[in-house]
Amino acid sequence: MATRTTKRELQPSLVSPPVAGIASLFIPGLGQALARQVQRGLTLFGSLLTLVGLFAWQVSLLATREQGIDAKFVKALDRRPAFVIPILALIVILWLWIAWDAYRQAQPGQRGGLSVFALVLALFFILGWKISEINLYKLATELSDAKGPLSRVLWPWEAAVTRDVETTVAGADILSPCDDLPPPSPPVETPGEPYVVADPTCGDLSQQVEEGGVLKTVPGTLLTVVGRGFEPNTETQIWWSDPIGNKFQMRQEGRYLAIMTDDEGAFQIEIHMPYRLIPPSSEGRQVHRVEARQVSSVGDLKFSDALKHNVEKMVETIVLGMMATLFGIIFSVPVSFLAARNLMSGSPLTMALYYITRTLLNIVRSIEPLIWAILAGVIVGLGPFAGVIALTVHSIAALGKLYSESIESIDPGPIEAIQATGATRLQTIMYAVVPQMIPPFVSFSIYRWDINVRMSTVIGLVGGGGIGFLLTQYIRLLDYRSAGIAVWFIAITVATLDYVSAEIRQRFV
């Protein structure tokens, strides 16, 4: 290294500094090349070209509808001046800097200097920030919105247990609008039974009217709802049931309406009749109903369905990973013989087989298990089987390579020593080869088992079965607690596995 640098310093520039500077002004990097710094010139030229390319791409993204470079640029400048102007300025500065750098490099005894590369890096960083849509402001402002879902994911255990619930309901009919006939009479009260009465028993629903382009709500008739005979000191929800059978919990100022019963199990509340659109087809008298409901848990705590499904899928996941590992080991052992150079160097035919096997293994291994899962899903459909196929294929390739490398690296000494005792070929394998193969074999297999179970937790994300599949479903249903249970299970499993596989490997190696 040192000798190379001194050699370079001894070689003078082919051109004078001003010529080098001007050359780089026309073709960035040319001046450096003329100053016998071809690599530096090429690097700077390539960097500038890439930066200009990335910048042009970003500009055209800002103005997709415009035709022509000028129009695009003007539009982009108009939309994001804070992005376009500084980058453009920096690129121009870089261009000039490269020319100045060429001038300096061409001076005798003047070599190196990294400041120009610092500018290149800075530009790449700024463009990269834009391209990868990094937005710290968004992260900061939207983090608080995600607090609810996140906290449910982080501590999901309320969803792990449930109780059976029992609902106590009582209601009173309300006519809307009032007419000439007598309104519905209040229900008959049976002592000890829940009972609700409303006053009046007819009235107008809330209306929405447009006033100067703005929607306004005209509150409906105020009802006084009185309830008796409920569970004392218990939250009671107020529901509305319209004539076409829709029931909904009433809201007031955006909150669900609920009231606590008193010591006698009675309550009183005033509500406005809600806004309801009744289809014109429903004719005749429209009888609504106001209801009071108490939901109470009865019976013992029991495991929720979410927990049960998660346990089931976790077991499926672990089994999936183990099956894939097992198949992977079974198939990769013969494959590894074909991929071991020391075993295959006998004839040109075996050598050809060796190269084919090696190449195939490398290709298969470079395709991620998630992609194999998608491909397998196309063949056998979504589900754990697709996951098993994907992980098996990848395991064969990965283990085949590792096993074959450990076959290649076994010590031939013991083999010749055992042969020299007059042992048969089989005895030689048993006494000299197998003992050397066991540690890497066990170690790599456990390692692969570890990877496979880990992978099987996410292979469901692409339809490969296991807990990942459940996790995506819960997230789509916005059921963050159940999703949280899945996340916890995955974390616990992976951590346990980590520990167990490290222990086993330590024992054997």
Add this chain to the structure above:
Amino acid sequence: MFQIKNLTKIYDDGTVALRDVSFEVADGEFLVIIGLSGSGKSTLLRCINRLIDPTGGQIIWDGVDISAAEPAQLRQIRRQIGMIFQHFNLVKRSNVLTNVLSGRLGYVNPWSSLLHRFPAEDREMAMAALKRVGIADQAHKRVDELSGGQQQRVGIARALMQQPRMILADEPVASLDPVLAHSILEHLERLNQEEKITVLCSLHYLDLVQRYATRVIGLRDGQIVYRGSREEIRAMTDREFKDIYGEEAVRVSVVPQGREE
């Protein structure tokens, strides 16, 4: 009586490792082979038990031509020839006893040996062999926990299990400290003298050769360039030394033991 006639070995890549080598060894002899590294010592020793197949020539032991032996017969012959290696060639992860017992593989039932089952008398014999080389207390340790000198003793014990009539030792002390070299070679010497086992051993250090050899042959570029008796090797001149080891060679010696002669 052991004879080698016109032995030649040419490797696949064209290297001529042995060129028309002929010599005889009387029973009970301690023959030392000397020569620079690359001169063909290992090739010669490995041809004798056919770990390497010779290209030409004959190896005749008590009238049997080893170089022409069929596989089954070859195994019969091999089990009577113990072999000791420079790098011990033990299965490092197995324990000492298993390594020693593997010397018995040529004698036991091949199938039960696959399950690591050995007759009780073989186990007793293994313990006796270990006692003989002074490491009976290490029997249940893994080989890689032993020192180099101890490992080579395991190698000797493994060879003893073959109840050999001949021992081939390929630079048995080259990877050991000089002090340990004597103790290993003394074991071989005792076997040679007490049990009349013929020993063919390659060695590097001239003073070890002078101390242990009953006869010496010198190899250079695959050819025999020196033959000498015990007395002759002790009186070896610088000229003869340089014929074998080349002009640049200087005599180096092992740390004096202070207990010889």
